[in-house]
Amino acid sequence: MAGARRGRESGRMTRITDVKTVLVTAATGKTGRRVAERLAARGFAVRAGSRSGGTLFDWERPETWGPALEGAELAYAAYYPDLAAPGAVEALAGFGRLAAGAGVRRVVLLSGRGEPEAARVEEALRVAVGSGVELAVVRAAFFVQNFTEGALAQGVAAGEFTFPAGSVAEPFVDADDVADVVVAALTEDGHAGAVHEVSGPRLVTFAQAAEELGAAAGRDVRYVPVSEERYAAELAGYGLPEPQAAWLAGLFASLLDGHNASVTDGVRRVLGREPRDFADAVKAAFAPGAGA
Structure with a gap:
């Protein structure tokens, strides 16, 4: 609760009844889409920021950030491709300065659990927004939806997916819970x-995830563990530039080396309920009409 006290002491504690406009970055992504839908359902004016949506926002084009932030009182920052990517520190620091200058009162940052590089970005954003902006960070585990909406979905649909995760266990989190x-x-x-x-x-x-995905989809699904190098080669074979493929494969391998193999109580502490289990989340994804 120390953070909450700091927010109140700043004299800028946001009264949500006064808030009209919220900027949601990466609003077509796994969490951004869900956050935007939930806010709109509550009556907020949502600026769905994306490279092709109604509110132009592109993390690779800093000139789009200021206009998207102008007049917004809350902002959700979901950085693409990942906070561990080169340039993320500078990008979020610049975003934070613009947010503070535009009068944004509260920012929530999506971050990665167990990522040292992400922690550096968090601190850069914290310094950039200063004491006049309330900042909260949500550090998420590997999304369940990576299997049903993301990079692994095509392999799951074909009955076999590869990944550089060996036999490590991960507390996969439902993107709906994150939202x-x-x-x-x-x-x-x-x-x-x-x-x-x-x-x-x-x-x-x-391997357990593959079994539970198969049970939900009604077909056999197999997981094939591969080396970081082989996974990078596979990504490059799909057309990803080799440097980016090598970086992404290395990121996955570093995150899935066992250091995140523990569960947290974050969902329960914030929402007062248990997080959704992997099996339940994939059953929902493969339910008739769900589109997985």
């Missing part, structure tokens, strides 16, 4: 200065 935590941090008091680490309720290996 609920983000919305709470944006719209409720008491989150200023907080760092919420969110995960699913249990550890699941990738």
